[in-house]
Amino acid sequence: MSGSIAVFVLLGPLIFLSLPFFNSAGITQKTGSACASEVNPEKYFTQEQINRGRSYQREGHIIYAANCAVSLLVIIVFVFTNLSRKLEARVARISKNSFTLSILLYFLIFYLILSALLLPLSFYSSYIREKNYGFATLSLSRWFADYAKSLVIGFILSSILVVGLFSAIKKFPRIWHIIACAAFTVFITLMVFIVPVVIDPLFHRFTPLADANLRSELVSLAKSAGIDAREVLVMDASSRTTHTNAYFTGLSSTKRIVLYDTLIAAHSPSEVKVILAHEIGHWKYLHILKGILIACACAFVALTILRLVLLRAKSDYERGGLLRFLGVSELHAPSTLPLILLILFILGAIWLPAQNAISRHFEHQADRESLILTDDPQSFISAQVKLAVDNASDIVPPAAAYYFLYSHPSVMDRIAAAEDFAERQKKE
Numbered sequence: 001m002s003g004s005i006a007v008f009v010l011l012g013p014l015i016f017l018s019l020p021f022f023n024s025a026g027i028t029q030k031t032g033s034a035c036a037s038e039v040n041p042e043k044y045f046t047q048e049q050i051n052r053g054r055s056y057q058r059e060g061h062i063i064y065a066a067n068c069a070v071s072l073l074v075i076i077v078f079v080f081t082n083l084s085r086k087l088e089a090r091v092a093r094i095s096k097n098s099f100t101l102s103i104l105l106y107f108l109i110f111y112l113i114l115s116a117l118l119l120p121l122s123f124y125s126s127y128i129r130e131k132n133y134g135f136a137t138l139s140l141s142r143w144f145a146d147y148a149k150s151l152v153i154g155f156i157l158s159s160i161l162v163v164g165l166f167s168a169i170k171k172f173p174r175i176w177h178i179i180a181c182a183a184f185t186v187f188i189t190l191m192v193f194i195v196p197v198v199i200d201p202l203f204h205r206f207t208p209l210a211d212a213n214l215r216s217e218l219v220s221l222a223k224s225a226g227i228d229a230r231e232v233l234v235m236d237a238s239s240r241t242t243h244t245n246a247y248f249t250g251l252s253s254t255k256r257i258v259l260y261d262t263l264i265a266a267h268s269p270s271e272v273k274v275i276l277a278h279e280i281g282h283w284k285y286l287h288i289l290k291g292i293l294i295a296c297a298c299a300f301v302a303l304t305i306l307r308l309v310l311l312r313a314k315s316d317y318e319r320g321g322l323l324r325f326l327g328v329s330e331l332h333a334p335s336t337l338p339l340i341l342l343i344l345f346i347l348g349a350i351w352l353p354a355q356n357a358i359s360r361h362f363e364h365q366a367d368r369e370s371l372i373l374t375d376d377p378q379s380f381i382s383a384q385v386k387l388a389v390d391n392a393s394d395i396v397p398p399a400a401a402y403y404f405l406y407s408h409p410s411v412m413d414r415i416a417a418a419e420d421f422a423e424r425q426k427k428e
Helices: 002-011 019-023 047-080 083-095 099-132 140-171 176-202 212-224 261-266 269-284 287-319 334-374 377-390 399-405 411-427
Strands: 206-208 232-235 246-249 256-260
Touching (some): 047 377, 047 399, 083 099, 099 334, 176 246, 212 232, 212 269, 212 334, 232 261, 269 287, 269 334, 269 377, 334 399, 377 411
Antiparallel strands (some): 206 232
16 A cells, blocks of 8 residues: 555544554564664675665655655645635535535545645655665556555545544534544554455455465464464565565454565575564564554544644634634634644654654564574574565664654664574573
């Protein structure tokens, strides 16, 4: 769904506060750190590999900043010009003043404008750049097909949030933030439950792990941790990319561990075991459930702040106060949407470093569990080296980028932790 991630994150504004938690187990998501460890990167990586990772990730940072800048610019234009009110008047005429239809039409137009402006960045980021670095294996037609599907899915899911939020504001003017938070909790929990079985199969094919011996070893490993991991699936990642990855997803009956077919092809059985053990660590520590709880707490805080700002803006509009220029005459008017997005965008940006710090803590926990379960620090290290090379990770990334943007520890920090574990083994 990468084609519209930026759009969906922005237009599903509350998800912006919690998204990384719901892919919490992806062991090869972008990694970075201040590289405080004393391990010399050149012990494991060539200078060419270090330079390649730095270049690839630097491009990613620039694209991310550009996506944020374009999105923010669009919101600001809508908030601080008369464009939003003109659009509201137009959709009111088309919908014949139907509240729900007006919200949907306004949102659709806003969504399409933003999507169109972000399309070049999405195309460069997930197709041109991936081709340039030798990662992309999909055709141009398949990329556009995936983008179209993700665009539609993004609109459907985001529109549920938007219509639900505005309906709560209209029907429960005093407690809409509480109602919206409760609804968001149900929505995000349902999404985590159904995405693995409803949305993911629209983009990839999932099959049981075919290697009977490896599967038996992996199931035994999971059982040793007290976890039923019968659903170890292989995703046909090679149809689109050479990237290697693994992740833990779902809730209850939809919980599963997913391995990229590229990962299985590139790693030894012992390396696959330590990667699976990392995912088992996420399972054992209930990271997805904890992520949902944290997201809901953050949503309540964000919605409470949002309510206070909107009420102040409405009061100032009526009395000629400081915020009258925002033009908030009715909190549930469609033209309020860009202001809501702007407020949530700012809150999300403030929260992002803390969110990533929590995510990195989760990853450290899963890494420790992997080392304890497998008792194989050397395979852990070799797996990390291969993952970093296969995915062009930034081996020695900038500290500022790490603290603000990265949800996973750096490869060097992970290697240092494994080396420390091996040293303790020797002493014991």
